[in-house]
Every structure is written in C-alpha cells, then in structure tokens.
Amino acid sequence: MVSIFMGEQPPEPTTDGGTDSGEELEARLAAGESYDPPESFVEQANVNDPEIYEEFEENWPDCWERAADLLTWFEDYETVLEDDDAPFYRWFTGGEVNASYNCLDRHVETGGKNRAAIKWEGELGETRTYTYGDLLYEVEAFATALRDLGVAEDDVVTLYMPMIPELPIAMLACARIGAPHSVVFAGFSADALATRMNAADSEYLVTCDGYYRRGDALNHKEKADKGLRGVEQDVETVIVDRLGDELNHFLGEHAHDYDELVRAHEGASVEPVSRDAEDMLFLMYTSGTTGQPKGVKHTTGGYLSYAAWTTHAVLDVKPEDTYWCAADIGWITGHSYIVYGPLALGTTTMMYEGTPDYPEKDRLWELLEKNDVDIFYTAPTAIRAFMKWGKQYPEGRDLSSLRLLGTVGEPINPRAWQWYYDHIGGGECPIVDTWWQTETGGMMITTLPGVGEMKPGAAGPPLPGIDAQVVDAVGGPVDPGNAGYLTVRRPWPGMLRTLYNNDDRFINEYWREYSDEDADEWVYFPEDGAKLDEDGYITILGRVDDVINVSGHRLGTMEIESAIVGVDGVAEAAVVGGDHDVKGNAVYAYVILEDGQDPTESMRDRIVGGVEDAIGPIARPEAVVFTPELPKTRSGKIMRRLLEDIASGEELGETSTLRNPEVVEDIAESVGE
Numbered sequence: 093m094v095s096i097f098m099g100e101q102p103p104e105p106t107t108d109g110g111t112d113s114g115e116e117l118e119a120r121l122a123a124g125e126s127y128d129p130p131e132s133f134v135e136q137a138n139v140n141d142p143e144i145y146e147e148f149e150e151n152w153p154d155c156w157e158r159a160a161d162l163l164t165w166f167e168d169y170e171t172v173l174e175d176d177d178a179p180f181y182r183w184f185t186g187g188e189v190n191a192s193y194n195c196l197d198r199h200v201e202t203g204g205k206n207r208a209a210i211k212w213e214g215e216l217g218e219t220r221t222y223t224y225g226d227l228l229y230e231v232e233a234f235a236t237a238l239r240d241l242g243v244a245e246d247d248v249v250t251l252y253m254p255m256i257p258e259l260p261i262a263m264l265a266c267a268r269i270g271a272p273h274s275v276v277f278a279g280f281s282a283d284a285l286a287t288r289m290n291a292a293d294s295e296y297l298v299t300c301d302g303y304y305r306r307g308d309a310l311n312h313k314e315k316a317d318k319g320l321r322g323v324e325q326d327v328e329t330v331i332v333d334r335l336g337d338e339l340n341h342f343l344g345e346h347a348h349d350y351d352e353l354v355r356a357h358e359g360a361s362v363e364p365v366s367r368d369a370e371d372m373l374f375l376m377y378t379s380g381t382t383g384q385p386k387g388v389k390h391t392t393g394g395y396l397s398y399a400a401w402t403t404h405a406v407l408d409v410k411p412e413d414t415y416w417c418a419a420d421i422g423w424i425t426g427h428s429y430i431v432y433g434p435l436a437l438g439t440t441t442m443m444y445e446g447t448p449d450y451p452e453k454d455r456l457w458e459l460l461e462k463n464d465v466d467i468f469y470t471a472p473t474a475i476r477a478f479m480k481w482g483k484q485y486p487e488g489r490d491l492s493s494l495r496l497l498g499t500v501g502e503p504i505n506p507r508a509w510q511w512y513y514d515h516i517g518g519g520e521c522p523i524v525d526t527w528w529q530t531e532t533g534g535m536m537i538t539t540l541p542g543v544g545e546m547k548p549g550a551a552g553p554p555l556p557g558i559d560a561q562v563v564d565a566v567g568g569p570v571d572p573g574n575a576g577y578l579t580v581r582r583p584w585p586g587m588l589r590t591l592y593n594n595d596d597r598f599i600n601e602y603w604r605e606y607s608d609e610d611a612d613e614w615v616y617f618p619e620d621g622a623k624l625d626e627d628g629y630i631t632i633l634g635r636v637d638d639v640i641n642v643s644g645h646r647l648g649t650m651e652i653e654s655a656i657v658g659v660d661g662v663a664e665a666a667v668v669g670g671d672h673d674v675k676g677n678a679v680y681a682y683v684i685l686e687d688g689q690d691p692t693e694s695m696r697d698r699i700v701g702g703v704e705d706a707i708g709p710i711a712r713p714e715a716v717v718f719t720p721e722l723p724k725t726r727s728g729k730i731m732r733r734l735l736e737d738i739a740s741g742e743e744l745g746e747t748s749t750l751r752n753p754e755v756v757e758d759i760a761e762s763v764g765e
C-alpha cells in the first residue's frame with residue numbers, strides 16, 4: 093500500500109500470503125524466473141503473432157478497427173478517434189450499435205440459438221442454464237416490461253442485485269432499449285444505494301427479495317427498502333423472487349414482481365435500439381479520494397469493442413469454451429468479463445452465486461471440474477485464501493480442462509502466482525496478470541498469453557496500442573527498476589468518457605496536460621505506483637491516492653472516515669490500509685473521541701456499525717485504534733504513511749518533521765497490544 097510518495101520512492105509491496113514454502117521454490121522466485129506459454133497453447137491462441145505490437149503501433153489509432161470489427165454495427169462508424177475536444181475523446185463516431193443485439197441476437201441468427209450462454213450455479217447447489225435463445229427470449233420480455241413501466245431511452249436504471257441470472261438479463265434488457273444501467277454491488281449498504289441513486293437521478297430500481305450466503309437466507313429487500321427511503325425522486329421498483337417461500341415480502345406501491353412482469357410480456361419482441369457509438373451504455377460508481385463516489389461513464393461502441401477485444405486477445409475466449417470469471421457483476425470485472433465481453437463473443441459464461449468455501453473449501457474446483465471449465469479468472473485475494481486452505485482441495489479434483497488462468501484486482505505476489513500456476517494450472521496453463529480499472533473499461537497491462545513470456549509478479553507490457561509509462565513527480569521518465577507513477581499517454585476505446593454530471597472532476601482527477609512546441613498532450617493518471625523492468629514489463633505497486641484495495645475491492649478512505657465521524661462521540665478519524673495476508677490490505681481506523689467519551693467496546697461496535705451502514709461489510713475496519721491525537725505535520729496534515737507503517741507492523745519512518753512525534757509511539761504500542 094503506497095499512499096503518498098510525491099518526490100520519494102514508494103516502498104515495495106510487502107503482501108505475501110506465503111504458506112507453500114520450500115527451498116526450491118524460494119530459489120526459483122529469487123532468480124526471477126520467467127515462463128513461456130506452452131507450445132500447445134500458443135498454436136491455438138486467438139492472438140499468437142508477436143508482430144501485433146508493431147502493427148498496432150504503426151497503424152494507431154486505426155488499429156482499433158480490429159476491436160470494432162468484433163461487433164456487428166447497424167451503421168458503420170466514420171472516424172476511429174476524434175480528439176479535437178481532448179481529453180473528451182470520442183471513438184468510432186458516426187457508428188450505431190446495440191450491446192444487447194451484439195450479445196444475443198447475432199449469435200441466435202448465426203446458429204448459436206441452442207448454445208449455452210449462461211451457466212448459473214446457485215449457492216444451494218441449484219443450477220440453471222440459459223441458451224442464447226432462452227436469454228434473448230427473457231431479455232425481450234423484460235425489456236418490454238421496463239418500457240411499460242415508463243423506462244425511456246437514456247433513463248438510468250439502478251440494478252441492486254446479487255449473482256443471479258436476472259442481473260445480466262436486466263443489464264441486457266436495459267441495453268436493448270438504450271437505458272443505461274447503474275449496478276450497485278449487493279453487498280453495499282442501504283445508504284450507499286441511496287447515494288448512488290440520487291447521484292444518477294435514477295427513477296427505476298431492479299432488486300430482489302434476498303439471496304443465500306453460506307446457506308443462510310439474507311433479506312436484501314429490507315436493505316433496498318431502507319435505501320429507497322433516502323432517495324429523493326419517485327422510484328418504480330421491480331423485485332425478483334430469489335428465495336421463494338423462504339422470505340415472504342410485500343411488494344407495496346410502485347413495486348412489481350419480476351416473474352409476473354416477464355410472464356405478462358412473454359414472447360414479446362423488442363427491436364434493439366440503435367445507439368450512437370458514444371451513447372452511454374452504463375454508469376458504474378466507484379470510490380475516489382473524496383467522500384463522494386464517482387459515476388464512471390462508459391459508452392456503447394468503444395466500451396463494448398474493447399471488452400470484446402480484450403476477452404478475445406487476452407482471455408483467449410472462443411465460442412465453444414466454458415469460461416468462468418469468479419468475480420461479482422456488481423464490480424467492473426463482472427460487467428466486462430462475465431457479461432459483455434464473453435457474451436459479445438458468443439461463449440458460455442459461468443456465474444456462481446456463493447462463496448468459495450461453502451459448503452466445502454473445494455467448491456470452486458468442484459464446479460470447475462463439473463463444468464469442464466477452459467478458462468478461469470479470479471483475484472489474488474482468492475488465490476491467497478486457496479493457498480491458506482491447502483493444495484489438497486484442488487488436488488482432489490480433475491482440473492485438466494483448464495487452458496488459461498487469469499488474475500485481476502491487485503498485485504499478485506510471486507509466491508501466490510507460482511501456487512496458482514502449479515496447483516490450479518498444473519504447470520500447463522499460462523497466467524495473465526491483468527492490470528486495469530473501473531475507469532479503463534477493460535484490461536490495459538498484461539501479457540498476451542499466446543505471445544509473451546510471463547514473469548511472476550509483473551503484470552506485463554502494455555497491450556498493443558496502449559501507451560503506458562512510468563514517470564516521476566514532474567512527468568519525466570523513470571529508469572528501469574525505480575518506482576514512479578503509472579501514466580497512460582494515449583486514449584483507448586474502453587476509456588471512461590467522463591464522470592457523470594461532473595466533467596470538471598473528470599479532468600481534475602485523471603488528466604494532466606503537458607505542452608511542448610508541437611502539441612498539447614493529455615496524460616491519464618490511474619493513481620497507481622509502478623516500476624518498469626529492462627524488458628518493458630510493468631510491476632504495479634499499489635494506489636498512490638487515498639484509496640485502499642481490500643480483497644480487490646476499492647474503498648475510499650474518506651468515505652470510511654466520514655462514516656466514522658458521523659458516529660456520535662467521535663471527533664476525528666483517519667483510515668489507512670495495513671498489510672493483510674489474505675485481503676492484501678485491511679482497513680485500520682485511528683479514532684479520536686470527543687472529550688468525555690470513553691473508548692469502550694460499545695463505542696467500537698458503534699463505529700464498525702456506522703461503517704457498515706454507510707458503505708457495507710466490505711469496509712468494516714479490521715482494527716479500531718483509539719488515540720488522543722493523530723500524528724500531524726507542522727502544517728497540520730495527518731501523516732498517513734506513519735499510520736500505514738504502524739498498521740503493517742513495519743519499522744517507523746522519519747518522525748522528526750512531526751508536530752507531535754511522541755504520539756506515534758503511543759499509537760504503535762496500542763496497535764501492538
């Protein structure tokens with residue numbers, strides 16, 4: 093976790109979920125060994141010509157026609173890239189396209205009607221398979237129903253749902269009628285739902301009665317209802333009945349039952365609306381440095397082309413594959429690589445509702461074996477948990493159907509990489525370590541599995557056509573081996589177009605303009621630290637802003653701090669990430685109470701409860717540390733780096749510039765207790 097390093101070197105990442113030691117492995121890792129993809133993989137890979145990097149370079153930006161060509165356009169685009177209003181770039185302008193048509197109709201029309209589109213595994217062991225024909229049928233019915241409820245083109249529909257098939261169905265139904273969706277992760281709290289609905293001015297909500305977690309039924313509707321009470325505008329709600337009789341719920345006014353709506357519109361056909369390439373496909377709220385989440389806007393033509401292209405080139409997905417991305421659709425990974433990318437390519441995409449360790453710790457491997465999964469994509473936090481549980485779980489299952497593995501969300505330490513390679517991939521599957529963000533729409537830095545060698549711990553070179561560089565605090569180049577800021581110098585089709593209703597924040601948060609005699613250059617800052625090696629491989633070091641990455645989930649420290657300060661009796665709070673061997677980072681909250689308040693257990697519970705109410709259980713602090721003071725510089729700035737060192741149990745850095753150096757020792761002691 094790197095949080096501030098203006099002008100200084102960020103520390104090396106220290107996460108290490110190692111349990112699988114052994115001298116041989118240590119030696120291999122120390123030698124920085126690299127791996128070539130197996131010949132058999134290369135031969136069949138969608139992309140296996142190393143020339144692709146040069147081809148894209150020489151032919152930029154027209155090279156991106158290769159991505160756009162993966163889609164079926166209603167109207168051909170006239171221009172690949174328009175940059176006259178940079179950094180408000182526009183891609184494939186003049187083109188018209190529909191995402192639902194590309195993910196459904198065209199496969200049905202070309203012989204894919206009976207091919208499985210979604211294979212869903214419920215937590216209780218139920219399964220459902222939707223063929224492309226089935227999926228289109230239900231999407232059309234629900235799209236008609238949404239229209240009947242009043243949803244018009246460009247109305248934002250909020251989807252607050254867990255991993256049930258109705259979520260992608262609702263996404264595609266929205267896409268079909270040109271209504272952007274805004275999916276809110278089901279684990280987010282009622283307040284978080286309300287904030288996002290208000291920010292997007294969304295008058296429609298699709299949610300469900302509940303879902304299962306470790307065998308227990310959770311009441312989701314209660315949370316949705318509570319959230320709705322905080323929404324300013326009137327809202328029409330649709331409720332999916334996931335739990336049947338397990339949880340009776342009242343629909344109430346302005347609420348409709350999903351099954352009834354679909355039944356009433358069965359057999360309906362809806363023309364997929366012709367959308368301009370630059371029309372919004374969806375909004376996705378993500379955390380930033382302020383307390384207010386950012387509404388990242390993605391478009392129909394550029395985003396979908398990019399999702400399809402990266403699924404094809406990096407995940408090597410083919411229509412006949414069974415592909416499984418074990419993320420949640422509530423995050424961008426699920427949007428791009430469970431729903432849009434794989435369905436645009438006409439493959440079979442798996443969805444799993446439950447957790448990896450229920451009922452047993454081999455649940456994922458059981459599902460992988462049962463479904464003969466070809467490609468598996470997950471997060472390092474999950475891999476570290478698998479390592480901890482032990483190799484006996486994957487060893488008890490036949491995983492030989494696998495051809496390719498992927499990871500995303502946070503840096504993967506070489507030891508976890510190696511474990512994944514050996515114990516899940518059987519030493520025969522390439523691994524793609526894919527760096528990207530909600531804002532980038534799709535993968536940006538990774539090896540191409542049919543082309544490049546892999547180096548455990550380094551994501552890889554930028555993808556063809558992507559110009560990523562590591563720079564110092566003034567934008568100059570950084571020598572290989574040294575840390576700096578990651579930047580992206582050229583636009584790409586999957587990029588966010590703006591922050592919803594906030595063009596100024598879009599520019600301020602992400603872009604810097606450099607001018608020289610020839611031209612102005614806009615540079616994108618992802619807010620990650622990185623270093624480059626001699627071969628052009630990039631190792632990501634972690635966030636350089638006040639965002640922490642907990643189990644691959646992005647949380648804004650300001651959002652958590654404002655939740656804590658909202659608790660009665662709290663005067664001030666500082667939240668940082670501390671190392672955690674499974675989660676990568678854990679939330680550490682340093683709290684100053686108001687005079688006369690006692691640091692009791694019940695105060696701690698109220699603080700934790702306050703965070704859960706404002707954001708959700710994912711943001712729950714691992715530790716709440718009461719302190720009379722926070723370490724501050726003479727100008728009054730909280731020294732977060734010191735708080736991070738304390739949380740990670742590291743040697744404390746320089747304290748002499750502090751106004752109150754003595755407080756550091758006190759805090760360190762109370763954390764150590």
Ligand code: WT7
Binds near residue numbers: 378526528620634
């Ligand atoms: C942040 C973006 C991309 C979907 C999931 C997260 C970190 C992401 C990697 C990787 C090292 C990574 C970065 C990035 N990150 N992938 N392969 N190696 N770090 O999306 O919530 O927008 O978070 O996740 O810090 O900025 P997100």
